[in-house]
Amino acid sequence: MQTTLELVFFDAGGGHRSAANALCEVTRRQGRPWNMRMMNLQELLDEMDVFRKITGIRMQDLYNLMLRKGWTLGSLQLMKVMHSVIRGYHPSQLALLKKYWAEHPSQLVVSLIPNFNRALHESLASAMPGVPLVTILTDMADFPPHFWIEEDQEQYFICGTERAYRQAIGMGHKPDHVFRTSGMILNPKFYDVAPVDRAEERRKLGLRTDLPTVLLMFGGEGSPKIQSIAESLNASGLDLQIIAIAGKNTKLEAKLRAMKTRVPMHVEGFTKEVPRFMQIADMFIGKPGPGSISEAVAMGLPVIIENNMWTLAQERYNAEWAQEMGVGIALESFQSGVVGAVRKMLDPVLRAGYVKNVAAQKNRAVFEIPEILDGILAKHSRA
DSSP states (O other): OOEEEEEOOOOSSSSHHHHHHHHHHHHHHTOOOEEEEEEEEEHTTTGGGHHHHHHHHHHHHHHHHHHHOOOOOHHHHHHHHHHHHHHHHHHHHHHHHHHHHHHHSSSEEEOOOOOHHHHHHHHHHHSSSSSEEEEEEOOSOSSSSSOOSSSSSSEEESSSHHHHHHHHHHHOOGGGGGEEOOOOOOOTTHHHHHOOOOHHHHTTTOOOOOSOEEEEETTTTTTTTHHHHHHHHHHHHOEEEEEEEEETHHHHHHHHEEEEEEESSEEOOSSSOHHHHHHSEEEEEEOOOOHHHHHHHTTTOOOEEEEEESOGGGGHHHHHHHHHHHSSSSSSOOHHHHHHHHHHHHSSHHHHHHHHEEEEEEOOOOHHHHHHHHHHHHHHHHH
């Protein structure tokens, strides 16, 4: 019988689905005899989505709208409200999940989502006793309580940073149930990139070959901050050029294309060629998401990010991590600080230090995790 792994994700932000897809691709390349089955928890729980009942918008779509519009102030309070709603609907979640597990048996369940790991664990224990639950944190740290790591439940955790690993151990989980990888999950395409002629690629985009190139990107949903940062850099007098990726935000893309700038600027909408754009850039400016930071660092780019009251609560440690590792600068405000931060990144001596620290990060997590999962499967098979 083929071994089935159930990958639980949702589309609140792009990182959860991306991590699941990356694992599927790597296990396929490694020739592992696994059936990697994807389960979108939002679709399973749609019938009881209280946010949809109140607003007409699914919870994950409401989250993505919030990112696109920049409505992130008060994310901590919003998280508390969401957790209260999730607790109130816990019995209904259990019923739907137990029914699903009964109809879709598997040998291992892998959660790539926060907030619902209690319901996943309890429903599994009831419907498929003995089947292990593994939670892979796609954030650089937990944001307790009841975010990624639940206390008092027997399960496994895979953590991409020392902070997350220590949090899981500190909450009482057994050391042999907590695994530390060398970084966060990245799509294999970030390891597949062939060397490019940077000068030629810049010419193709209408950029100069001799200017430092800043990559502006705020995830797949884009952000109005891209325009304000581009305006600040254009007015700064610094010798540089810009690649601005607007993502799915078509209004932002149109505004960027209409800008009259002193500095050369290439504008891109939603693209799957992020690794190529990173190859021809010299620094990254964007949101402090775990995926964005990890991708930029993997491609050799120091990062400039923001960490303030508008930053999503669960992403604030990401900015701290970037500074702890010396791979970037975390600003209190792009508006007041981005020009000074870019000026630092252009200083040859300071830049050399950031580049050295970026190069020291050797993230192979996406290749390490299948081996961890294989060990867990073997352990429970013997049991």
